[in-house]
Amino acid sequence: MQELINAMVEMEEDKFLSLTKELLEKGEDPNAIFRAYQEGMAEIGRRFEQNEFFIPELIMAGEMMNDGAELIKPYLDEDAQAEKTSIGTMVLATIEGDIHDIGKNIYGMMMELSGFEVIDLGVDVPVDTIIAKVEEVKPELIGMSGLLTLAFDPMKAVVDKLKEKGLRDSVKVMVGGGQFDQTVCDFIGADGYSTDAVVGVNICKGWLEA
Amino acid sequence: MEDKQDKFLEEWASGAGIEFENDEVKAAYQYRTNLIKDAIQLKKTPDRVPVMPLAFWAPIDLYNITPKDAMYDTDVLGQAFVDYSIDYAPDATGIPPMISHGPTFDILKYKMYKWPGGGLRDDLTYQYVEDEYMKVEDYDHLIDDPSDFFWRKYLGRAFGALEPFADMAPLYGSVEITLVNSFLCSVGTPPMQEALEALKQAGKTNFDWICKLLPYMGKIVSSGFPMFAGGATKAPFDYLGDTLRGTTALMMDMYRRPEKVLAACERLTPIMIKNGIAEAKANGNPIVFIPLHKGADGFMSDKQFQKFYWPGLKTVMDGLIEGGCVPCCFVEGGYNERLDYLGDFPKGKVAYYFDKTNMAEARKKLEGKACIGGGFPISQILKGTPDEVERGTKELLDTAAGDGGYILGIGCAMDEAKEDTLKRFIQVGKEYGKY
Numbered sequence: 001m002q003e004l005i006n007a008m009v010e011m012e013e014d015k016f017l018s019l020t021k022e023l024l025e026k027g028e029d030p031n032a033i034f035r036a037y038q039e040g041m042a043e044i045g046r047r048f049e050q051n052e053f054f055i056p057e058l059i060m061a062g063e064m065m066n067d068g069a070e071l072i073k074p075y076l077d078e079d080a081q082a083e084k085t086s087i088g089t090m091v092l093a094t095i096e097g098d099i100h101d102i103g104k105n106i107y108g109m110m111m112e113l114s115g116f117e118v119i120d121l122g123v124d125v126p127v128d129t130i131i132a133k134v135e136e137v138k139p140e141l142i143g144m145s146g147l148l149t150l151a152f153d154p155m156k157a158v159v160d161k162l163k164e165k166g167l168r169d170s171v172k173v174m175v176g177g178g179q180f181d182q183t184v185c186d187f188i189g190a191d192g193y194s195t196d197a198v199v200g201v202n203i204c205k206g207w208l209e210a
Numbered sequence: 211m212e213d214k215q216d217k218f219l220e221e222w223a224s225g226a227g228i229e230f231e232n233d234e235v236k237a238a239y240q241y242r243t244n245l246i247k248d249a250i251q252l253k254k255t256p257d258r259v260p261v262m263p264l265a266f267w268a269p270i271d272l273y274n275i276t277p278k279d280a281m282y283d284t285d286v287l288g289q290a291f292v293d294y295s296i297d298y299a300p301d302a303t304g305i306p307p308m309i310s311h312g313p314t315f316d317i318l319k320y321k322m323y324k325w326p327g328g329g330l331r332d333d334l335t336y337q338y339v340e341d342e343y344m345k346v347e348d349y350d351h352l353i354d355d356p357s358d359f360f361w362r363k364y365l366g367r368a369f370g371a372l373e374p375f376a377d378m379a380p381l382y383g384s385v386e387i388t389l390v391n392s393f394l395c396s397v398g399t400p401p402m403q404e405a406l407e408a409l410k411q412a413g414k415t416n417f418d419w420i421c422k423l424l425p426y427m428g429k430i431v432s433s434g435f436p437m438f439a440g441g442a443t444k445a446p447f448d449y450l451g452d453t454l455r456g457t458t459a460l461m462m463d464m465y466r467r468p469e470k471v472l473a474a475c476e477r478l479t480p481i482m483i484k485n486g487i488a489e490a491k492a493n494g495n496p497i498v499f500i501p502l503h504k505g506a507d508g509f510m511s512d513k514q515f516q517k518f519y520w521p522g523l524k525t526v527m528d529g530l531i532e533g534g535c536v537p538c539c540f541v542e543g544g545y546n547e548r549l550d551y552l553g554d555f556p557k558g559k560v561a562y563y564f565d566k567t568n569m570a571e572a573r574k575k576l577e578g579k580a581c582i583g584g585g586f587p588i589s590q591i592l593k594g595t596p597d598e599v600e601r602g603t604k605e606l607l608d609t610a611a612g613d614g615g616y617i618l619g620i621g622c623a624m625d626e627a628k629e630d631t632l633k634r635f636i637q638v639g640k641e642y643g644k645y
Contacts (some may be wrong), residue, residue: 183589
């Protein structure tokens with residue numbers, strides 16, 4: 001099992017997949033394999049925070065995790081799905097008017113790897129769609145992404161609507177994208193901002209631990 | 211021997227060949243170009259810091275024009291940039307053709323972007339649709355024969371109307387009377403004829419558009435305002451990642467097929483150089499913009515930067531200098547971890563226009579080596595007050611202006627702006643930026 005974790009952390013994709021297959025064929029508990037994946041992910045996250053790993057490793061890790069989960073699936077009992085524990089839920093979207101998804105996807109992946117449940121609404125998501133989802137699932141967090149400066153106003157509209165509906169205090173709002181800073185964060189009325197996925201994840205973790 | 215870059219900068223700065231409205235505007239043009247030239251060359255301290263906000267869609271926004279109107283009504287587009295140049299009087303102004311022409315893309319069924327009138331709301335600027343326009347299996351094709359790859363694979367993936375190009379025979383069959391038939395027949399098929407018709411129409415539409423736009427651009431320059439660049443090119447890794455493989459795919463390629471990534475970057479390098487030089491020469495402006503994307507802090511490790519990103523970019527910049535141009539990197543994101551690389555050029559031959567990089571550090575690391583620019587946050591222009599902008603601009607000038615070698619600018623390609631804050635920014639730059 002340690003070899004599997006090492007292969008994952010060292011980005012040895014082929015070895016990682018063949019070891020997974022081998023272990024499954026030998027009758028290893030699929031949940032144990034899944035736990036090994038999570039252990040590998042935790043190490044990858046740690047290296048990410050220490051600036052040893054960057055976006056290529058993150059994307060590779062996400063890809064390995066997905067491909068590995070596909071291999072495991074047939075070995076799982078119908079009713080005994082892989083254990084899933086979440087430390088909090090985030091409704092995530094690229095705000096209306098903006099169709100860029102790379103930043104949002106990388107951030108969403110990082111959040112999932114860090115144990116959050118992420119409900120990704122996609123790109124160009126209208127203010128009201130975000131509000132409706134928040135009312136429905138009552139998440140601890142809202143994440144809004146935007147590459148363009150035109151994203152600032154609709155993000156503010158989301159926060160204003162939350163206030164109107166008396167929902168503002170029940171949820172933390174995280175915003176991010178290339179041109180975000182404290183000025184923009186204050187204008188929107190968000191709780192935090194980030195131009196960097198890892199920093200953004202850590203801020204959210206901090207909120208939930210507080 | 212005369213330095214080619216010095217000569218090109220000199221020619222551009224002199225305004226030779228431009229018919230100015232009068233001697234006063236000619237002097238104003240020369241004053242502006244010389245501020246920029248002196249800031250780049252680091253030979254003498256300019257009279258003041260040149261002020262060069264990267265106006266992209268901002269002129270459209272400032273005059274309350276919708277992006278759709280700008281992309282579909284050439285007169286509206288041209289007039290907005292004329293008005294912006296004269297009303298705001300930056301030392302280098304925006305470039306109208308960057309807004310591009312909607313009808314051309316309608317004809318070609320452009321897939322790589324959505325634009326107002328082409329899949330986006332009228333009030334939105336065009337946006338890139340990330341995808342794998344070059345597939346994994348195309349690496350060898352690109353490396354072996356880039357032009358063939360572009361004609362027969364890329365065009366059809368980028369433009370819906372050009373999909374039949376995929377079935378065109380390679381051009382190499384056109385050499386002998388006995389061989390030319392299969393090439394010609396492949397061009398003569400009904401789908402290919404339709405695609406050629408679309409290309410012909412799109413070309414004509416674009417040509418008519420630029421002919422209509424040129425008088426406006428002439429008016430801008432003859433009123434004394436140079437444009438901020440003569441051409442643009444890319445770091446080979448960005449060229450491969452931005453619009454060919456896509457971010458996600460290229461990042462995985464770095465692990466799955468690093469040797470192909472390197473070979474592709476190497477193959478693209480001379481092409482990037484030639485493209486930049488050709489555009490700059492055609493426009494008579496030596497400044498070649500290089501927007502930097504995937505090599506920024508946080509995107510990749512230093513080791514990966516050294517292996518995949520920097521060698522290609524460095525070679526492109528060296529090639530541009532050799533060709534008489536000034537590579538001006540638009541350093542998007544932060545480059546705080548990479549500043550040492552940026553100083554690796556002869557003094558006064560390159561410029562860096564920064565986004566989020568710490569400007570004090572940039573000044574320190576590049577002092578006496580290269581011109582720096584930018585660094586003012588767009589958030590202040592959009593959401594700050596004029597007084598806040600004044601304070602921020604002065605602070606930035608205190609930090610970055612030194613005794614030359616700085617171009618005052620906003621750290622992003624400006625899509626939106628506000629009249630009171632932008633005017634204050636430019637005014638403070640001109641007054642407080644005096645040396």
